[in-house]
Amino acid sequence: MKELYVVGIIFxxxxxxxxxxxxxxxxxxxxxxxxxxxxxxxxxxxQKASGxxxxxxxxxxLVLGWCVPHLSFAQMIxxxxxxxxxxxxxxxxxxxxxxxxxxxxxxxxxxx
Numbered sequence: 001m002k003e004l005y006v007v008g009i010i011f012x013x014x015x016x017x018x019x020x021x022x023x024x025x026x027x028x029x030x031x032x033x034x035x036x037x038x039x040x041x042x043x044x045x046x047q048k049a050s051g052x053x054x055x056x057x058x059x060x061x062l063v064l065g066w067c068v069p070h071l072s073f074a075q076m077i078x079x080x081x082x083x084x085x086x087x088x089x090x091x092x093x094x095x096x097x098x099x100x101x102x103x104x105x106x107x108x109x110x111x112x
Contacts, residue, residue, distance in 0.1 A: 004065030007086050011058030018051030033094075035101050042101055049100035050093055057089040 023029040026043045036046035064085055068078050 003082050004061050008058045008061030008065055011054045011061060015051045015054030015058055018047045022047035031097055045101055045104055046097050050097040053093045053096045057093060061089060
């Protein structure tokens with residue numbers, strides 16, 4: 001399952017960059033959504049949240065890439081599992097980041 005290794009390493013690299021070296025200018029590089037580009041607070045929160053989620057997803061994909069070939073699944077099932085896991089990892093990053101920004105907005109609203 002070389003694909004899972006490649007996607008896992010890509011996720012780890014992008015997650016590391018987003019978490020520890022986020023781009024300061026809004027919208028040029030990083031996690032971009034309508035909510036994340038509204039202001040600098042949302043932008044920095046989105047970079048950190050998406051980076052942490054991508055780091056964990058990358059580790060999960062690497063472990064799965066090592067485990068799947070050792071299981072006795074047919075090659076077609078292994079391929080379906082790999083594609084499905086990659087799609088779920090991307091969706092998980094998007095949902096987690098948007099939820100983190102919503103949660104942050106709610107806590108700010110409660111303070112006002």
